[in-house]
Amino acid sequence: MAISLDKMVGLHQQALKVRNDRMEVISGNLANANTPGYKARDIDFQKAMRTAQSGQASLTQSSMVTTHNNHIKGTSKLQTEAEFRIPNQPDTGDGNTVDVQNERNKFLDAGMRYETSLMLINGKFSGMKKALSPGQ
Template sequence: MAINLDRLAGFHHNALKVRADKMEVISGNLANANTPGYKARDIDFQSAMKTAMQSSQGSQPSASSLVRTNDKHIAGGSGPNFDVKFRIQDQPDTGDGNNVDVQKERNAFLENGMRYEASLMLLNGKFSGMKKALSSGGQ
C-alpha cells in the first residue's frame, strides 16, 4: 500500500506556510507603526488556504515552479504567495495617515503564533503516528 504524504500532512503543511506568511505581514505592520502614511496589511487565512490547497493539487502553478527565461530575471518564491490586502481601518486617523493599531497587531501576532504552534503539533502527531505504524508494521 502506497503512502500519500500529501493526504497525510498536506493541509497542515499548507496551514503552516500561510501562518508563516501572515506572521511576516503582521511583523511588517508592527515595524511600520510609526511610519507616516503606512497602511496596515493582512492575509485572509480562508482564501489563502484555498489557494494553497489548489496549488498543492496542481491546479495552479506555484512560485517555486516558475521558469526563468533569462539568468538575469529574479527567481520566484520570495515573499507571501497569497493576496496581501489592506486592513479596514477601525480607528480614527491620527493625522499622519498611518492606520496601524499596535495593540490589535500584537493580539493578531499572538493568535497567529498560537495557531501556528497548534498546526505544528498536529503535523508532528501525524508523523509520530506514521512512524509508529511503520515501525510496528514489520513485526
C-alpha cells in the same frame, strides 16, 4: 507500498505556510507602526485556504531558470496575497493605519495557531513512525 507525505499531512502544510506568511505581514505592520502613511495589511486565512483546497490559481510555477536539461525544475508554491486592512481607529493625522495593540494581539493569535498546526503535523508523523516501527 509508497507513502505519500502530501496525502499524509493533507492541507496542514499549506496552512503552516499561510500562517507563516501572515505572521510576516503582521510583523511588518508592527515594524512600520510609526511610519507616516503606512497602511496596515493582513492575509485572509480563510480565503487563502479555500484557494489552496480548490487547487486553482494558488499554485504557480516558480520563476527559476535552468541552463541545462538535467537541472532541477522549479517547484510550485502556495501564493498568498496581503490585503490592506480596514482601520479600527481614527486617522491620527499622519495617514498610518497600524493599531499596535491590535497587531500584537493578531500576531500572538497567529503564533498560537502556527504552533497548533505544527503539533498536528507532528502528531501525524508520530503516528506514522509508530505504525512503521517493528513489534508494534
